[in-house]
Amino acid sequence: MFHDIEESIKKRMQYLENLDQKDRLDGTHRMERLRQIPPDTGKFISILAASAPDGEFLEIGTSGGYSALWIALACRLQGRKLITFEILKDKARLARETFELTNTKDTIELIEGNALKYIHNYNNISFCFLDAEKEIYSECYDLLVPNMIKGGILVADNAINHYETLKPMLEKALADERVDALIIPIGKGELVCRKI
Numbered sequence: 001m002f003h004d005i006e007e008s009i010k011k012r013m014q015y016l017e018n019l020d021q022k023d024r025l026d027g028t029h030r031m032e033r034l035r036q037i038p039p040d041t042g043k044f045i046s047i048l049a050a051s052a053p054d055g056e057f058l059e060i061g062t063s064g065g066y067s068a069l070w071i072a073l074a075c076r077l078q079g080r081k082l083i084t085f086e087i088l089k090d091k092a093r094l095a096r097e098t099f100e101l102t103n104t105k106d107t108i109e110l111i112e113g114n115a116l117k118y119i120h121n122y123n124n125i126s127f128c129f130l131d132a133e134k135e136i137y138s139e140c141y142d143l144l145v146p147n148m149i150k151g152g153i154l155v156a157d158n159a160i161n162h163y164e165t166l167k168p169m170l171e172k173a174l175a176d177e178r179v180d181a182l183i184i185p186i187g188k189g190e191l192v193c194r195k196i
């Protein structure tokens with residue numbers, strides 16, 4: 001998966017990494033800041049996605065499409081599709097450009113809109129990467145878990161750097177008997193849940 005990444009994907013990943021780095025160095029608080037995951041987290045979710053059972057693959061929070069590219073590596077390996085949601089027009093435009101330039105439009109479907117309005121349409125979720133505004137994590141969790149299949153994997157970003165804000169949702173997940181869950185100290189901290 002990581003040894004034969006196509007040049008166009010490598011190039012776009014590098015471009016987005018540079019853009020994200022620039023945002024952080026500028027200390028900008030622009031709404032359109034990418035706020036994307038670091039490369040090691042990308043590899044981590046890619047390996048988890050490749051190990052997920054057959055079913056629907058979702059991502060909540062596309063931004064420029066960086067994490068979607070990592071998940072797409074797993075989708076291509078397994079012949080699956082990723083559906084990713086982005087609420088902001090400018091971010092959706094950037095993500096569309098990402099999927100165009102990397103020829104991943106056959107693997108990644110971008111839905112522009114509020115993910116909360118769409119989750120109920122998916123009843124066989126086998127993988128989901130949750131990386132949106134922290135205020136909606138708990139609601140997303142409540143909508144996603146009942147619709148996940150046995151062995152399905154949910155990964156939520158920012159479990160350590162936003163621990164205090166996410167605490168009620170994290171504690172709910174860690175105590176939830178429908179899943180096995182733990183927090184992994186990689187990147188900004190990943191909550192990983194596997195549906196029982």
Ligand SMILES: C[S@@+](CC[C@H](N)C(=O)[O-])C[C@H]1O[C@@H](n2cnc3c(N)ncnc32)[C@H](O)[C@@H]1O
Pocket residue numbers: 034035036037060061062063064065066067068085086087088091113114115116131132133136
């Ligand atoms: C942290 S960024 C995602 C970074 C991306 N996963 C990556 O690593 O490349 C969060 C994104 O979620 C989007 N977002 C926030 N709330 C959303 C919602 N309700 N539905 C869809 N997208 C949402 C934001 O506009 C933002 O682009």
